[in-house]
Amino acid sequence: MKGYITLTDASLRDGNHAVRHQLTIGQIARYAQAADEAGIDIVEVGHGNGLGASSALLGKAASNDAEMLVSVRAKLRRSKLGIHFIPGTGKLSDIEVALEAGVDVFRLASHCTEANITRQFIEYVRHAGKTAYGVLMMSHMADAGEILNQSRLMQSYGAHAIVLMDSAGFSTPDLVKEKVERLIGGLSIPVGYHAHNNLGLAIANSIAAAESGATLLDACVRGIGAGAGNTQLETLVPVLERYGYRTGTDFERIVSLATRTDEVLPICTPHIAIANIITGVFGLFSGFAPHIERLASELKIDSFELCQALAHRKLVAGQEDVIVEEAHRLSAMNA
Amino acid sequence: MKGYITLTDASLRDGNHAVRHQLTIGQIARYAQAADEAGIDIVEVGHGNGLGASSALLGKAASNDAEMLVSVRAKLRRSKLGIHFIPGTGKLSDIEVALEAGVDVFRLASHCTEANITRQFIEYVRHAGKTAYGVLMMSHMADAGEILNQSRLMQSYGAHAIVLMDSAGFSTPDLVKEKVERLIGGLSIPVGYHAHNNLGLAIANSIAAAESGATLLDACVRGIGAGAGNTQLETLVPVLERYGYRTGTDFERIVSLATRTDEVLPICTPHIAIANIITGVFGLFSGFAPHIERLASELKIDSFELCQALAHRKLVAGQEDVIVEEAHRLSAMNA
Numbered sequence: 001m002k003g004y005i006t007l008t009d010a011s012l013r014d015g016n017h018a019v020r021h022q023l024t025i026g027q028i029a030r031y032a033q034a035a036d037e038a039g040i041d042i043v044e045v046g047h048g049n050g051l052g053a054s055s056a057l058l059g060k061a062a063s064n065d066a067e068m069l070v071s072v073r074a075k076l077r078r079s080k081l082g083i084h085f086i087p088g089t090g091k092l093s094d095i096e097v098a099l100e101a102g103v104d105v106f107r108l109a110s111h112c113t114e115a116n117i118t119r120q121f122i123e124y125v126r127h128a129g130k131t132a133y134g135v136l137m138m139s140h141m142a143d144a145g146e147i148l149n150q151s152r153l154m155q156s157y158g159a160h161a162i163v164l165m166d167s168a169g170f171s172t173p174d175l176v177k178e179k180v181e182r183l184i185g186g187l188s189i190p191v192g193y194h195a196h197n198n199l200g201l202a203i204a205n206s207i208a209a210a211e212s213g214a215t216l217l218d219a220c221v222r223g224i225g226a227g228a229g230n231t232q233l234e235t236l237v238p239v240l241e242r243y244g245y246r247t248g249t250d251f252e253r254i255v256s257l258a259t260r261t262d263e264v265l266p267i268c269t270p271h272i273a274i275a276n277i278i279t280g281v282f283g284l285f286s287g288f289a290p291h292i293e294r295l296a297s298e299l300k301i302d303s304f305e306l307c308q309a310l311a312h313r314k315l316v317a318g319q320e321d322v323i324v325e326e327a328h329r330l331s332a333m334n335a
Numbered sequence: 336m337k338g339y340i341t342l343t344d345a346s347l348r349d350g351n352h353a354v355r356h357q358l359t360i361g362q363i364a365r366y367a368q369a370a371d372e373a374g375i376d377i378v379e380v381g382h383g384n385g386l387g388a389s390s391a392l393l394g395k396a397a398s399n400d401a402e403m404l405v406s407v408r409a410k411l412r413r414s415k416l417g418i419h420f421i422p423g424t425g426k427l428s429d430i431e432v433a434l435e436a437g438v439d440v441f442r443l444a445s446h447c448t449e450a451n452i453t454r455q456f457i458e459y460v461r462h463a464g465k466t467a468y469g470v471l472m473m474s475h476m477a478d479a480g481e482i483l484n485q486s487r488l489m490q491s492y493g494a495h496a497i498v499l500m501d502s503a504g505f506s507t508p509d510l511v512k513e514k515v516e517r518l519i520g521g522l523s524i525p526v527g528y529h530a531h532n533n534l535g536l537a538i539a540n541s542i543a544a545a546e547s548g549a550t551l552l553d554a555c556v557r558g559i560g561a562g563a564g565n566t567q568l569e570t571l572v573p574v575l576e577r578y579g580y581r582t583g584t585d586f587e588r589i590v591s592l593a594t595r596t597d598e599v600l601p602i603c604t605p606h607i608a609i610a611n612i613i614t615g616v617f618g619l620f621s622g623f624a625p626h627i628e629r630l631a632s633e634l635k636i637d638s639f640e641l642c643q644a645l646a647h648r649k650l651v652a653g654q655e656d657v658i659v660e661e662a663h664r665l666s667a668m669n670a
Contacts, residue, residue, distance in 0.1 A: 204539030235535040269606035
């Protein structure tokens, strides 16, 4: 038997991308209760882009952060309550709202080369006596050495763990193994992995992370999430069992959770659309796909060409305005 | 740069499962032409269960074998035309129909421990001067040594290649590696792999097969296929490119094929439903899922329990009647 894998169920946060952040309080509360009863360790909640992200550019959420967090808090008995936070998208006052609502686990995220922006937030959360994870997004855009350096910064700020996000769904198991092994060798805190399924490799990458020493994994019911979606919880759990890992749940309880999900969270499983594969191949943030599709259709430009242009500019999450700019440039070139 | 991977596009055969074998001649002909133009090596066509399978038990197909094969034959310039054949489901006269229609590649399949039933058909196809692959279905139900023995039988009958099918979508990359490496070491003919996506591992298993020496891979556009579907062609090709393999096509041509598919083959990408995961975990044939779902609903029995019972009886493809029998047994026990 191998070790214990702590599961974060991000259905109510990354999964919110799948419905343009329109999860209702009723859906959120009912699913959180079901996840808690199924033995999920951490239930992550909020706008797809995290605390304070509800806006015209990133999408207005159906509910505000405090409402979502308070309603989930009331339903959790065993599971911890988690949030995602990107400095700049969210402010310190958003962290205060989350503390007041009883959040246990704060996942403080930056682009993979900008760990320094998380310092004051990691320190603040630690000072408040809560758990602070450092999260490196778009982790395919830096090599293993740089990822280790950035993770060490977060560790020095007091992070309790480091989570690598493959935000673009670009990675393959060999790349995951290289980075996670480097972190395990160079850090004194646990390591986690958050996969996206753009290349159909979310499960394989999650297992590669575990086999390389990661002890925290993210998943979503039905695989709902930005772009082609996240690691599907219902497949991850039995595959982890096959590989000999323990979790707070088991396959039979996950089958029950999936069955209850039919009633409480009627959201289609994402499929891997060609737009998701293109963003994955070019290493672009999964959340860009709907913007790219819409602009390509409106301006009658080729989405493959637009992705090539965005990849050339090494665009990262938060630069959604540049997609509009590049789309209009391509459209003008065609005119 | 690694070697060349021969791609079989099974969208018009295994993908026929996704629409209960109702692909029309128009859809078949138009998609075959698009696949040919995209540089696919082999286009496989027919009822989901192969030649001669159209029946009340396995599902009546919208078109007969000869119509399907003749219409595709007329569209292929570069691609070879392939069929799937299971002795018992199909008869020698069905092979004759396929020869007359101009089929190039005959994939002669048996349950993984019954290679001997393919002998006369492999010999017949070889005698007719065509390519004969030996196919071992449900390959998770025998260990690597037994798979090698059965493959050697097919090789001794004259098979040009051996294809392992993970018909239940049960396998993980480590299991694939073990079996494919054993075949590569013990056979003198090429080895292929046909994955199903029940555990979200179709791409990872296909890559594991290639990295272990397999040079033939099966895939379907959008991943359409029995159960949770097959390896998705549009993700397989860029991932193979990432790993350094050559194919007859490339990612940009696959993007074009996917775009044309929107018009010619309007079939939804399968998602990994909980029923597919249960059959995958228990190692049951992917094609059983709709039968299990229907019977569970009609007889008000638990599909998880039904799968456990079927797995206990080590049910294999072709034993669809036993599902009905077990379902009624469970229903009677509950009454």
